[in-house]
Amino acid sequence: xxxxxxxxxxxxxxxxxxxxxxxxxxxxxxxxxxxxxxxxxxxxxxxxxxxxxxxxxxxxxxxxxxxxxxxxxxxxxxxxxxxxxxxxxxxxxxxxxxxxxxxxxxxxxxxxxxxxxxxxxxxxxxxxxxxxxxxxxxxxxxxxxxxxxxxxxxxxxxxxxxxxxxxxxxxxxxxxxxxxxxxxxxxxxxxxxxxxxxxxxxxxxxxxxxxxxxxxxxxxxxxxxxxxxxxxxxxxxxxxxxxxxxxxxx
Amino acid sequence: xxxxxxxxxxxxxxxxxxxxxxxxxxxxxxxxxxxxxxxxxxxxxxxxxxxxxxxxxxxxxxxxxxxxxxxxxxxxxxxxxxxxxxxxxxxxxxxxxxxxxxxxxxxxxxxxxxxxxxxxxxxxxxxxxxxxxxxxxxxxxxxxxxxxxxxxxxxxxxxxxxxxxxxxxxxxxxxxxxxxxxxxxxxxxxxxxxxxxxxxxxxxxxxxxxxxxxxxxxxxxxxxxxxxxxxxxxxxxxxxxxxxxxxxxxxxxxx
Numbered sequence: 001x002x003x004x005x006x007x008x009x010x011x012x013x014x015x016x017x018x019x020x021x022x023x024x025x026x027x028x029x030x031x032x033x034x035x036x037x038x039x040x041x042x043x044x045x046x047x048x049x050x051x052x053x054x055x056x057x058x059x060x061x062x063x064x065x066x067x068x069x070x071x072x073x074x075x076x077x078x079x080x081x082x083x084x085x086x087x088x089x090x091x092x093x094x095x096x097x098x099x100x101x102x103x104x105x106x107x108x109x110x111x112x113x114x115x116x117x118x119x120x121x122x123x124x125x126x127x128x129x130x131x132x133x134x135x136x137x138x139x140x141x142x143x144x145x146x147x148x149x150x151x152x153x154x155x156x157x158x159x160x161x162x163x164x165x166x167x168x169x170x171x172x173x174x175x176x177x178x179x180x181x182x183x184x185x186x187x188x189x190x191x192x193x194x195x196x197x198x199x200x201x202x203x204x205x206x207x208x209x210x211x212x213x214x215x216x217x218x219x220x221x222x223x224x225x226x227x228x229x230x231x232x233x234x235x236x237x238x239x240x241x242x243x244x245x246x247x248x249x250x
Numbered sequence: 251x252x253x254x255x256x257x258x259x260x261x262x263x264x265x266x267x268x269x270x271x272x273x274x275x276x277x278x279x280x281x282x283x284x285x286x287x288x289x290x291x292x293x294x295x296x297x298x299x300x301x302x303x304x305x306x307x308x309x310x311x312x313x314x315x316x317x318x319x320x321x322x323x324x325x326x327x328x329x330x331x332x333x334x335x336x337x338x339x340x341x342x343x344x345x346x347x348x349x350x351x352x353x354x355x356x357x358x359x360x361x362x363x364x365x366x367x368x369x370x371x372x373x374x375x376x377x378x379x380x381x382x383x384x385x386x387x388x389x390x391x392x393x394x395x396x397x398x399x400x401x402x403x404x405x406x407x408x409x410x411x412x413x414x415x416x417x418x419x420x421x422x423x424x425x426x427x428x429x430x431x432x433x434x435x436x437x438x439x440x441x442x443x444x445x446x447x448x449x450x451x452x453x454x455x456x457x458x459x460x461x462x463x464x465x466x467x468x469x470x471x472x473x474x475x476x477x478x479x480x481x482x483x484x485x486x487x488x489x490x491x492x493x494x495x496x497x498x499x500x501x502x503x504x505x
Contacts, residue, residue: 152336155304156401157324158353166349170340247339247381 034217042221053206053225060191060203061229063119067126068187072180075131079138083172084164089139096135104129105193112198122199126190130183134176141175142168174248177241184233188226252437253280253303253405257312260298272298274462275312282404285431285438287452289445289494295463296441300409303439304330317404326354329398329436331411335390337382343369343393344378350401361400368396371430388419392426399430405437412447421479424450428477445498449473449490450482457497467497 016036023035030038046053082088082096108125115121145168153163195204203222210218260273273295280286288296301307302314305324314321316328329350337346347365351358369378372392382390391411398406412420424447431438442448448455455469471490473481481487 146336148332148334149336149338151306152330152332153349153353154324155306155328155330156350156353156397157326162353166338166341166353170338247383 031214031216034220038217039220039224042215042217043224046218046221046225053203053222056201056203056206057225057229059119059201060188060195063122063191063194063202064126064184064187064229064233066119066123067128067190068130068184070123071127071130071187072134072183074127075134075179075183076138076176078131079135080142082135083139083142084168093139096132100132100136104132104190108190108193108197111194117198117200121197122191122194122202125194126187129190130187133182133186134179137175137179137182138172141172144175145171173245174241177237177245181234181237181241184237185230188230188233192226251318252282252284252316253278253439254315255279255299255303255312256314258299258302258314259311260295260302260307261310262298271462273302273310274464276463276465278456278465280437280439282437283435285440285451285453286456287440287442287448287454288456288458289442289448289498290458290463290466291460291498292443294458294460296458297409298463300330300407300439300441303405304328304407326350326401327403328405328407329401329403331391331394331398331406331408333410333413335382335387335394337390337393337397339382342379342381343374343385346382346393347396347400349397354401356401364402365396365400368399369393371433372396372426386419388415388423391415391423395427395430399434399436403436405439406431408438408440410441410443413443420444420447425478427451428475432476445491445494446482446487449487449494450477455490455494457494466500469494469497 020036023030023033034042078092078096082092104125107128108121111121111124111128115124149167150163153167158166191202192204192207195202196208199205203226207219207222210216210222255276255278258273258276259271261269262272263269276295276299278286288299290296298307302310303316303321305321305328308322316325319325319327337343338349341349344362344365345352347369348358348361351361351365366375366378369375372395374389374392374396377385377389377393382393385393391414395411398408412423415423428451440448440451449469449471452471455471457466457469458464459466469490473484473486473490
Protein backbone atom coordinates (compact mmCIF):
# COMPACT_ATOMS: atom_id res chain seq x y z
CA UNK A 1 0.00 0.00 0.00
CA UNK A 2 2.74 2.44 1.02
CA UNK A 3 4.77 1.32 -1.97
CA UNK A 4 1.90 2.03 -4.33
CA UNK A 5 1.46 5.51 -2.87
CA UNK A 6 5.17 6.20 -3.26
CA UNK A 7 5.10 5.10 -6.92
CA UNK A 8 1.97 7.17 -7.68
CA UNK A 9 3.46 10.27 -6.05
CA UNK A 10 6.74 9.81 -7.91
CA UNK A 11 4.92 9.52 -11.25
CA UNK A 12 2.95 12.71 -10.49
CA UNK A 13 6.06 14.66 -9.51
CA UNK A 14 7.90 13.45 -12.62
CA UNK A 15 4.98 14.47 -14.83
CA UNK A 16 4.78 17.98 -13.36
CA UNK A 17 8.56 18.38 -13.55
CA UNK A 18 8.63 17.25 -17.19
CA UNK A 19 5.82 19.68 -18.00
CA UNK A 20 7.68 22.54 -16.32
CA UNK A 21 10.98 21.76 -18.04
CA UNK A 22 9.32 21.33 -21.45
CA UNK A 23 7.69 24.78 -21.21
CA UNK A 24 10.94 26.40 -19.99
CA UNK A 25 13.10 24.88 -22.73
CA UNK A 26 10.73 25.52 -25.62
CA UNK A 27 9.92 28.97 -26.89
CA UNK A 28 6.20 28.48 -26.32
CA UNK A 29 4.78 31.52 -24.57
CA UNK A 30 3.10 31.34 -21.18
CA UNK A 31 -0.12 32.53 -22.79
CA UNK A 32 -0.26 29.36 -24.89
CA UNK A 33 0.86 26.77 -22.34
CA UNK A 34 1.25 27.95 -18.73
CA UNK A 35 3.80 26.47 -16.35
CA UNK A 36 2.55 24.26 -13.50
CA UNK A 37 3.44 26.92 -10.93
CA UNK A 38 1.16 29.47 -12.59
CA UNK A 39 -1.67 26.95 -12.72
CA UNK A 40 -1.23 26.24 -9.01
CA UNK A 41 -1.21 29.99 -8.33
CA UNK A 42 -4.50 30.36 -10.21
CA UNK A 43 -6.05 27.46 -8.30
CA UNK A 44 -5.03 28.95 -4.94
CA UNK A 45 -6.28 32.36 -5.99
CA UNK A 46 -9.61 31.00 -7.27
CA UNK A 47 -10.28 28.72 -4.34
CA UNK A 48 -8.65 30.52 -1.41
CA UNK A 49 -7.28 34.06 -1.83
CA UNK A 50 -10.16 35.58 -3.78
CA UNK A 51 -12.31 32.46 -3.75
CA UNK A 52 -14.16 33.43 -6.94
CA UNK A 53 -14.44 29.79 -8.18
CA UNK A 54 -16.78 28.58 -5.48
CA UNK A 55 -19.93 30.24 -6.75
CA UNK A 56 -19.31 28.81 -10.22
CA UNK A 57 -18.38 25.37 -8.88
CA UNK A 58 -21.66 25.08 -6.95
CA UNK A 59 -23.68 26.16 -9.97
CA UNK A 60 -22.02 23.55 -12.19
CA UNK A 61 -22.36 20.82 -9.54
CA UNK A 62 -26.02 21.70 -9.05
CA UNK A 63 -26.68 21.50 -12.81
CA UNK A 64 -24.75 18.24 -13.05
CA UNK A 65 -26.49 16.53 -10.14
CA UNK A 66 -29.97 17.77 -11.09
CA UNK A 67 -29.48 16.65 -14.70
CA UNK A 68 -27.99 13.34 -13.60
CA UNK A 69 -30.87 12.64 -11.19
CA UNK A 70 -33.59 13.45 -13.72
CA UNK A 71 -31.82 11.64 -16.56
CA UNK A 72 -31.19 8.53 -14.45
CA UNK A 73 -34.71 8.38 -13.04
CA UNK A 74 -36.33 8.71 -16.46
CA UNK A 75 -33.73 6.36 -17.96
CA UNK A 76 -34.36 3.73 -15.29
CA UNK A 77 -38.13 3.91 -15.69
CA UNK A 78 -37.98 3.73 -19.47
CA UNK A 79 -35.34 0.98 -19.36
CA UNK A 80 -37.56 -1.20 -17.17
CA UNK A 81 -40.62 -0.56 -19.33
CA UNK A 82 -38.83 -1.25 -22.61
CA UNK A 83 -36.95 -4.20 -21.11
CA UNK A 84 -40.02 -5.88 -19.65
CA UNK A 85 -42.92 -4.99 -21.95
CA UNK A 86 -42.52 -6.79 -25.27
CA UNK A 87 -44.78 -4.34 -27.11
CA UNK A 88 -42.76 -1.31 -25.96
CA UNK A 89 -39.49 -3.03 -26.80
CA UNK A 90 -40.75 -3.62 -30.31
CA UNK A 91 -42.07 -0.09 -30.82
CA UNK A 92 -39.77 2.16 -28.76
CA UNK A 93 -36.38 0.47 -28.80
CA UNK A 94 -35.51 1.39 -32.41
CA UNK A 95 -36.15 5.07 -31.62
CA UNK A 96 -34.00 4.92 -28.50
CA UNK A 97 -31.15 3.45 -30.56
CA UNK A 98 -31.69 6.06 -33.29
CA UNK A 99 -31.71 8.97 -30.82
CA UNK A 100 -28.65 7.60 -29.14
CA UNK A 101 -26.63 8.14 -32.31
CA UNK A 102 -27.30 11.91 -32.24
CA UNK A 103 -24.41 13.74 -30.57
CA UNK A 104 -26.34 15.26 -27.67
CA UNK A 105 -24.03 18.26 -27.33
CA UNK A 106 -25.16 19.31 -30.81
CA UNK A 107 -28.62 20.07 -29.46
CA UNK A 108 -27.27 22.34 -26.71
CA UNK A 109 -27.92 25.58 -28.67
CA UNK A 110 -31.50 24.41 -29.27
CA UNK A 111 -32.01 23.73 -25.56
CA UNK A 112 -30.78 27.21 -24.70
CA UNK A 113 -33.44 28.62 -27.05
CA UNK A 114 -36.10 26.40 -25.47
CA UNK A 115 -35.13 26.65 -21.79
CA UNK A 116 -33.32 29.99 -21.59
CA UNK A 117 -29.93 31.08 -20.26
CA UNK A 118 -30.58 29.96 -16.69
CA UNK A 119 -30.16 26.62 -14.92
CA UNK A 120 -32.99 24.87 -16.77
CA UNK A 121 -31.22 24.54 -20.12
CA UNK A 122 -28.07 23.15 -18.45
CA UNK A 123 -30.05 20.63 -16.43
CA UNK A 124 -31.95 19.61 -19.56
CA UNK A 125 -28.73 18.93 -21.49
CA UNK A 126 -27.15 17.06 -18.58
CA UNK A 127 -30.32 14.98 -18.20
CA UNK A 128 -30.55 14.20 -21.93
CA UNK A 129 -26.94 13.18 -22.16
CA UNK A 130 -26.99 10.96 -19.04
CA UNK A 131 -30.29 9.30 -19.92
CA UNK A 132 -29.13 7.01 -22.75
CA UNK A 133 -26.44 4.95 -21.05
CA UNK A 134 -28.93 4.24 -18.25
CA UNK A 135 -31.71 3.06 -20.58
CA UNK A 136 -29.42 0.82 -22.59
CA UNK A 137 -27.70 -0.64 -19.52
CA UNK A 138 -30.94 -1.31 -17.66
CA UNK A 139 -32.32 -3.20 -20.67
CA UNK A 140 -29.15 -5.32 -21.02
CA UNK A 141 -29.11 -5.84 -17.25
CA UNK A 142 -32.65 -7.20 -17.19
CA UNK A 143 -31.81 -9.43 -20.15
CA UNK A 144 -28.76 -10.73 -18.32
CA UNK A 145 -30.81 -12.36 -15.53
CA UNK A 146 -29.97 -16.05 -15.23
CA UNK A 147 -32.68 -18.09 -16.92
CA UNK A 148 -32.19 -21.00 -14.50
CA UNK A 149 -32.92 -18.84 -11.48
CA UNK A 150 -36.09 -17.55 -13.09
CA UNK A 151 -37.09 -21.13 -13.84
CA UNK A 152 -36.50 -22.03 -10.19
CA UNK A 153 -38.80 -19.21 -9.10
CA UNK A 154 -41.40 -20.29 -11.65
CA UNK A 155 -41.34 -23.88 -10.37
CA UNK A 156 -42.10 -22.68 -6.85
CA UNK A 157 -45.02 -20.65 -8.16
CA UNK A 158 -43.61 -17.12 -8.52
CA UNK A 159 -45.64 -14.58 -10.51
CA UNK A 160 -44.05 -12.46 -13.25
CA UNK A 161 -43.90 -9.61 -10.76
CA UNK A 162 -42.08 -11.75 -8.18
CA UNK A 163 -39.71 -13.08 -10.84
CA UNK A 164 -38.90 -9.48 -11.68
CA UNK A 165 -38.20 -8.34 -8.13
CA UNK A 166 -36.44 -11.47 -6.90
CA UNK A 167 -34.29 -12.34 -9.91
CA UNK A 168 -34.32 -9.76 -12.70
CA UNK A 169 -33.99 -6.46 -10.84
CA UNK A 170 -31.02 -7.58 -8.69
CA UNK A 171 -29.30 -9.01 -11.79
CA UNK A 172 -29.71 -5.64 -13.51
CA UNK A 173 -28.12 -3.66 -10.66
CA UNK A 174 -24.46 -4.08 -11.71
CA UNK A 175 -25.43 -2.91 -15.21
CA UNK A 176 -27.40 0.00 -13.79
CA UNK A 177 -24.38 1.13 -11.78
CA UNK A 178 -22.06 0.82 -14.77
CA UNK A 179 -24.56 3.11 -16.54
CA UNK A 180 -24.69 5.55 -13.61
CA UNK A 181 -20.91 5.76 -13.57
CA UNK A 182 -20.89 6.75 -17.26
CA UNK A 183 -23.88 9.05 -16.79
CA UNK A 184 -22.38 11.09 -13.95
CA UNK A 185 -19.33 11.96 -16.05
CA UNK A 186 -21.49 12.69 -19.11
CA UNK A 187 -23.66 15.00 -16.96
CA UNK A 188 -20.63 17.17 -16.20
CA UNK A 189 -19.83 17.37 -19.91
CA UNK A 190 -23.46 18.29 -20.63
CA UNK A 191 -23.49 21.05 -18.03
CA UNK A 192 -20.18 22.53 -19.24
CA UNK A 193 -21.18 22.48 -22.92
CA UNK A 194 -24.49 24.11 -22.11
CA UNK A 195 -22.63 26.81 -20.17
CA UNK A 196 -20.39 27.37 -23.21
CA UNK A 197 -23.46 28.05 -25.34
CA UNK A 198 -24.95 30.62 -23.05
CA UNK A 199 -24.74 31.21 -19.31
CA UNK A 200 -24.00 33.85 -16.68
CA UNK A 201 -22.47 31.49 -14.13
CA UNK A 202 -20.73 28.13 -13.89
CA UNK A 203 -17.30 26.69 -14.62
CA UNK A 204 -18.04 26.49 -18.37
CA UNK A 205 -18.96 30.18 -18.35
CA UNK A 206 -15.75 31.02 -16.49
CA UNK A 207 -13.65 29.01 -18.97
CA UNK A 208 -15.16 31.04 -21.83
CA UNK A 209 -14.38 34.30 -19.96
CA UNK A 210 -10.76 33.24 -19.40
CA UNK A 211 -10.53 32.20 -23.04
CA UNK A 212 -11.46 35.70 -24.17
CA UNK A 213 -8.84 37.18 -21.81
CA UNK A 214 -6.16 34.65 -22.88
CA UNK A 215 -5.92 33.57 -19.23
CA UNK A 216 -4.70 30.03 -20.03
CA UNK A 217 -3.38 29.41 -16.53
CA UNK A 218 -6.94 30.07 -15.29
CA UNK A 219 -8.38 27.62 -17.83
CA UNK A 220 -5.91 24.95 -16.75
CA UNK A 221 -6.82 25.61 -13.14
CA UNK A 222 -10.52 25.13 -13.94
CA UNK A 223 -9.76 21.91 -15.83
CA UNK A 224 -8.06 20.60 -12.70
CA UNK A 225 -11.09 21.60 -10.63
CA UNK A 226 -13.41 19.86 -13.13
CA UNK A 227 -11.45 16.64 -13.06
CA UNK A 228 -11.44 16.65 -9.26
CA UNK A 229 -15.23 17.04 -9.31
CA UNK A 230 -15.49 14.20 -11.84
CA UNK A 231 -13.27 11.87 -9.83
CA UNK A 232 -15.14 12.59 -6.58
CA UNK A 233 -18.54 11.95 -8.18
CA UNK A 234 -17.22 8.76 -9.79
CA UNK A 235 -16.04 7.48 -6.41
CA UNK A 236 -19.37 8.35 -4.80
CA UNK A 237 -21.13 6.17 -7.42
CA UNK A 238 -18.64 3.34 -6.88
CA UNK A 239 -19.03 3.56 -3.09
CA UNK A 240 -22.83 3.37 -3.32
CA UNK A 241 -22.49 0.47 -5.77
CA UNK A 242 -20.31 -1.46 -3.33
CA UNK A 243 -22.82 -0.94 -0.56
CA UNK A 244 -25.82 -2.06 -2.59
CA UNK A 245 -24.31 -4.88 -4.65
CA UNK A 246 -22.66 -6.49 -1.65
CA UNK A 247 -22.85 -10.03 -3.09
CA UNK A 248 -20.33 -9.21 -5.82
CA UNK A 249 -17.57 -8.27 -3.41
CA UNK A 250 -15.02 -11.02 -3.24
CA UNK B 251 -51.89 -40.71 -5.32
CA UNK B 252 -48.15 -40.18 -5.48
CA UNK B 253 -47.04 -39.89 -9.09
CA UNK B 254 -48.97 -41.46 -11.97
CA UNK B 255 -47.46 -41.30 -15.45
CA UNK B 256 -49.52 -42.87 -18.20
CA UNK B 257 -48.37 -43.25 -21.83
CA UNK B 258 -46.38 -40.02 -21.66
CA UNK B 259 -44.71 -38.92 -24.91
CA UNK B 260 -42.82 -35.66 -25.33
CA UNK B 261 -41.57 -34.20 -28.60
CA UNK B 262 -39.08 -31.38 -29.05
CA UNK B 263 -38.89 -29.18 -32.12
CA UNK B 264 -35.31 -28.60 -33.27
CA UNK B 265 -33.87 -25.47 -34.84
CA UNK B 266 -33.56 -27.40 -38.09
CA UNK B 267 -37.32 -27.83 -38.07
CA UNK B 268 -37.74 -31.53 -37.37
CA UNK B 269 -38.98 -32.94 -34.12
CA UNK B 270 -37.26 -35.32 -31.76
CA UNK B 271 -39.10 -37.82 -29.63
CA UNK B 272 -37.56 -37.27 -26.20
CA UNK B 273 -39.86 -39.50 -24.16
CA UNK B 274 -41.81 -42.36 -25.69
CA UNK B 275 -44.94 -43.93 -24.14
CA UNK B 276 -43.59 -43.78 -20.62
CA UNK B 277 -45.59 -45.54 -17.89
CA UNK B 278 -44.70 -45.28 -14.22
CA UNK B 279 -46.58 -45.25 -11.00
CA UNK B 280 -44.90 -44.14 -7.78
CA UNK B 281 -46.99 -44.64 -4.64
CA UNK B 282 -46.90 -42.18 -1.74
CA UNK B 283 -43.66 -42.27 0.22
CA UNK B 284 -41.68 -44.31 -2.29
CA UNK B 285 -38.17 -43.32 -3.39
CA UNK B 286 -37.69 -43.99 -7.10
CA UNK B 287 -34.44 -43.35 -8.94
CA UNK B 288 -34.39 -42.89 -12.71
CA UNK B 289 -31.10 -43.69 -14.43
CA UNK B 290 -30.12 -43.58 -18.06
CA UNK B 291 -27.54 -42.22 -20.47
CA UNK B 292 -27.31 -38.52 -21.27
CA UNK B 293 -30.14 -37.41 -23.50
CA UNK B 294 -32.47 -40.25 -22.54
CA UNK B 295 -35.21 -37.81 -21.60
CA UNK B 296 -34.97 -38.25 -17.84
CA UNK B 297 -34.69 -34.52 -17.24
CA UNK B 298 -37.56 -33.92 -19.65
CA UNK B 299 -39.62 -36.29 -17.58
CA UNK B 300 -38.92 -34.27 -14.45
CA UNK B 301 -39.74 -31.01 -16.25
CA UNK B 302 -43.13 -32.47 -17.07
CA UNK B 303 -43.70 -33.48 -13.45
CA UNK B 304 -42.76 -30.09 -11.97
CA UNK B 305 -45.07 -28.32 -14.40
CA UNK B 306 -42.52 -26.55 -16.59
CA UNK B 307 -43.65 -28.32 -19.77
CA UNK B 308 -46.87 -28.25 -21.68
CA UNK B 309 -47.85 -29.88 -24.92
CA UNK B 310 -47.12 -33.56 -24.29
CA UNK B 311 -49.17 -36.64 -25.08
CA UNK B 312 -50.52 -38.99 -22.47
CA UNK B 313 -51.01 -37.95 -18.88
CA UNK B 314 -48.95 -37.18 -15.82
CA UNK B 315 -50.49 -36.70 -12.40
CA UNK B 316 -48.89 -35.67 -9.16
CA UNK B 317 -50.91 -36.10 -5.97
CA UNK B 318 -53.94 -36.77 -8.13
CA UNK B 319 -53.89 -33.58 -10.18
CA UNK B 320 -52.59 -33.28 -13.76
CA UNK B 321 -49.33 -31.43 -14.38
CA UNK B 322 -48.97 -28.61 -16.90
CA UNK B 323 -48.38 -25.57 -14.74
CA UNK B 324 -46.17 -24.81 -11.72
CA UNK B 325 -47.61 -26.21 -8.52
CA UNK B 326 -47.09 -25.73 -4.82
CA UNK B 327 -47.28 -29.39 -3.78
CA UNK B 328 -43.88 -30.40 -5.20
CA UNK B 329 -40.38 -29.47 -4.13
CA UNK B 330 -37.76 -29.34 -6.87
CA UNK B 331 -33.98 -29.65 -6.60
CA UNK B 332 -31.96 -28.86 -9.72
CA UNK B 333 -28.47 -29.93 -10.73
CA UNK B 334 -27.16 -26.49 -9.72
CA UNK B 335 -28.36 -24.91 -6.50
CA UNK B 336 -29.94 -21.86 -8.18
CA UNK B 337 -29.72 -19.85 -4.98
CA UNK B 338 -30.19 -16.09 -5.17
CA UNK B 339 -26.85 -14.51 -4.18
CA UNK B 340 -28.57 -11.34 -2.91
CA UNK B 341 -30.58 -13.22 -0.26
CA UNK B 342 -29.07 -14.92 2.78
CA UNK B 343 -29.42 -18.67 3.33
CA UNK B 344 -32.57 -18.40 5.46
CA UNK B 345 -34.27 -16.08 2.96
CA UNK B 346 -33.28 -18.44 0.14
CA UNK B 347 -34.87 -21.37 1.95
CA UNK B 348 -38.03 -19.29 2.42
CA UNK B 349 -38.39 -18.46 -1.30
CA UNK B 350 -41.26 -20.94 -1.89
CA UNK B 351 -43.12 -19.47 1.10
CA UNK B 352 -42.54 -15.96 -0.15
CA UNK B 353 -43.67 -16.56 -3.73
CA UNK B 354 -46.66 -18.59 -2.62
CA UNK B 355 -47.81 -15.67 -0.52
CA UNK B 356 -47.71 -17.54 2.80
CA UNK B 357 -46.71 -15.67 5.96
CA UNK B 358 -42.94 -16.02 6.19
CA UNK B 359 -42.92 -15.53 9.96
CA UNK B 360 -44.88 -18.79 10.39
CA UNK B 361 -42.27 -20.79 8.49
CA UNK B 362 -39.08 -19.26 9.83
CA UNK B 363 -38.80 -21.82 12.63
CA UNK B 364 -39.40 -24.67 10.19
CA UNK B 365 -36.76 -23.29 7.82
CA UNK B 366 -34.28 -23.13 10.69
CA UNK B 367 -35.13 -26.71 11.67
CA UNK B 368 -34.48 -27.88 8.11
CA UNK B 369 -31.14 -26.05 8.01
CA UNK B 370 -30.34 -27.66 11.33
CA UNK B 371 -31.13 -31.12 9.93
CA UNK B 372 -28.96 -30.36 6.91
CA UNK B 373 -26.03 -29.42 9.15
CA UNK B 374 -26.29 -25.71 8.35
CA UNK B 375 -27.41 -24.48 11.76
CA UNK B 376 -24.80 -21.73 11.94
CA UNK B 377 -25.14 -20.59 8.34
CA UNK B 378 -28.70 -19.21 8.28
CA UNK B 379 -27.60 -15.59 7.96
CA UNK B 380 -24.67 -16.23 5.63
CA UNK B 381 -24.85 -15.41 1.90
CA UNK B 382 -24.67 -18.23 -0.70
CA UNK B 383 -21.36 -17.10 -2.24
CA UNK B 384 -19.70 -17.79 1.10
CA UNK B 385 -20.74 -21.48 1.04
CA UNK B 386 -19.12 -24.47 -0.64
CA UNK B 387 -20.90 -26.25 -3.51
CA UNK B 388 -22.10 -29.06 -1.25
CA UNK B 389 -23.48 -26.63 1.31
CA UNK B 390 -25.26 -24.64 -1.40
CA UNK B 391 -26.92 -27.80 -2.62
CA UNK B 392 -28.06 -28.66 0.90
CA UNK B 393 -29.64 -25.21 1.11
CA UNK B 394 -31.41 -25.98 -2.16
CA UNK B 395 -32.79 -29.19 -0.63
CA UNK B 396 -34.07 -27.27 2.40
CA UNK B 397 -35.70 -24.81 -0.01
CA UNK B 398 -37.45 -27.70 -1.76
CA UNK B 399 -38.83 -28.96 1.56
CA UNK B 400 -39.76 -25.74 3.36
CA UNK B 401 -43.36 -25.60 2.14
CA UNK B 402 -43.80 -29.26 3.11
CA UNK B 403 -44.64 -30.61 -0.37
CA UNK B 404 -45.75 -34.23 -0.62
CA UNK B 405 -43.41 -34.89 -3.52
CA UNK B 406 -39.75 -34.19 -4.09
CA UNK B 407 -38.41 -34.02 -7.66
CA UNK B 408 -34.63 -34.10 -7.96
CA UNK B 409 -32.76 -33.66 -11.23
CA UNK B 410 -29.19 -34.94 -10.79
CA UNK B 411 -28.90 -32.84 -7.63
CA UNK B 412 -25.44 -34.10 -6.69
CA UNK B 413 -24.01 -34.38 -10.20
CA UNK B 414 -21.76 -31.36 -9.82
CA UNK B 415 -20.29 -32.43 -6.48
CA UNK B 416 -17.07 -34.33 -5.80
CA UNK B 417 -17.34 -38.03 -4.91
CA UNK B 418 -16.81 -37.64 -1.16
CA UNK B 419 -19.29 -34.79 -0.76
CA UNK B 420 -21.69 -36.76 -2.88
CA UNK B 421 -21.65 -39.75 -0.51
CA UNK B 422 -22.26 -37.48 2.46
CA UNK B 423 -25.13 -35.79 0.61
CA UNK B 424 -26.65 -39.20 -0.19
CA UNK B 425 -26.63 -40.09 3.50
CA UNK B 426 -28.12 -36.72 4.42
CA UNK B 427 -30.83 -37.11 1.83
CA UNK B 428 -31.78 -40.57 3.13
CA UNK B 429 -31.92 -39.21 6.66
CA UNK B 430 -34.14 -36.29 5.63
CA UNK B 431 -36.31 -38.59 3.54
CA UNK B 432 -36.60 -41.03 6.43
CA UNK B 433 -37.73 -38.22 8.70
CA UNK B 434 -40.26 -36.70 6.31
CA UNK B 435 -41.58 -39.62 4.23
CA UNK B 436 -41.86 -37.75 0.95
CA UNK B 437 -42.48 -39.34 -2.42
CA UNK B 438 -39.23 -38.90 -4.34
CA UNK B 439 -38.39 -39.04 -8.03
CA UNK B 440 -34.62 -38.83 -8.28
CA UNK B 441 -32.87 -38.52 -11.64
CA UNK B 442 -29.21 -39.52 -11.79
CA UNK B 443 -26.62 -41.00 -14.10
CA UNK B 444 -24.81 -42.75 -11.27
CA UNK B 445 -25.76 -46.42 -10.85
CA UNK B 446 -24.40 -46.79 -7.27
CA UNK B 447 -26.19 -43.63 -6.20
CA UNK B 448 -29.48 -44.88 -7.64
CA UNK B 449 -29.18 -48.30 -5.97
CA UNK B 450 -28.05 -46.83 -2.66
CA UNK B 451 -30.95 -44.38 -2.41
CA UNK B 452 -33.96 -45.91 -4.08
CA UNK B 453 -36.69 -48.46 -3.47
CA UNK B 454 -36.85 -49.00 -7.22
CA UNK B 455 -34.50 -48.04 -10.04
CA UNK B 456 -36.09 -47.17 -13.37
CA UNK B 457 -33.61 -47.77 -16.20
CA UNK B 458 -34.20 -45.70 -19.32
CA UNK B 459 -32.83 -46.01 -22.82
CA UNK B 460 -32.10 -43.07 -25.04
CA UNK B 461 -33.67 -41.69 -28.22
CA UNK B 462 -36.47 -42.15 -27.68
CA UNK B 463 -36.56 -42.29 -23.88
CA UNK B 464 -38.27 -45.52 -22.89
CA UNK B 465 -38.30 -47.68 -19.80
CA UNK B 466 -35.89 -50.55 -20.38
CA UNK B 467 -36.51 -52.20 -17.06
CA UNK B 468 -37.35 -51.49 -13.44
CA UNK B 469 -35.04 -52.98 -10.80
CA UNK B 470 -36.46 -53.43 -7.32
CA UNK B 471 -33.93 -52.63 -4.60
CA UNK B 472 -34.70 -54.72 -1.52
CA UNK B 473 -31.71 -53.63 0.54
CA UNK B 474 -32.74 -53.15 4.19
CA UNK B 475 -33.15 -49.66 5.61
CA UNK B 476 -31.75 -47.62 7.22
CA UNK B 477 -28.82 -47.82 4.82
CA UNK B 478 -25.36 -46.46 5.52
CA UNK B 479 -22.00 -46.49 3.77
CA UNK B 480 -21.42 -50.15 4.74
CA UNK B 481 -24.44 -51.00 2.59
CA UNK B 482 -22.34 -50.10 -0.45
CA UNK B 483 -19.80 -52.82 0.32
CA UNK B 484 -22.35 -55.64 0.65
CA UNK B 485 -22.71 -58.37 -1.94
CA UNK B 486 -26.40 -57.59 -2.43
CA UNK B 487 -25.49 -53.99 -3.33
CA UNK B 488 -22.93 -55.15 -5.86
CA UNK B 489 -25.41 -57.60 -7.41
CA UNK B 490 -28.10 -54.97 -7.76
CA UNK B 491 -25.67 -52.44 -9.26
CA UNK B 492 -24.51 -55.12 -11.67
CA UNK B 493 -28.07 -55.87 -12.68
CA UNK B 494 -28.81 -52.19 -13.38
CA UNK B 495 -25.59 -51.93 -15.37
CA UNK B 496 -26.37 -55.00 -17.43
CA UNK B 497 -29.82 -53.62 -18.27
CA UNK B 498 -28.19 -50.41 -19.47
CA UNK B 499 -25.52 -52.26 -21.42
CA UNK B 500 -28.09 -54.49 -23.07
CA UNK B 501 -29.08 -51.49 -25.13
CA UNK B 502 -25.39 -50.75 -25.64
CA UNK B 503 -25.62 -46.99 -25.31
CA UNK B 504 -24.45 -46.24 -21.80
CA UNK B 505 -21.24 -44.35 -21.54
